Amino acid sequence: MAPGLGNQLNKWSNQSHLFFIVKMIDNLYLVDLLIYMVDVGLYLIAKDHIWWIWACT
16 A cells, blocks of 8 residues: 555545534534523523413412
C-alpha cells in the first residue's frame, strides 16, 4: 500500500468520526430542544390550570 493512500484513508476515517460526533451532538441538541418544548408546554398548561383552579375557589 502506498504511504499517500494510507494517509488519505486516515483522513477519511478521522472525518467520518468527526461527522458521526457532530451528528450525535445534533441529535442530542434536538432531543434537548424537544424536552425543553415539552417542559414549556406542560408548564403553560399547568399555569393555566392553576389559574383556573384558583379562579374557581
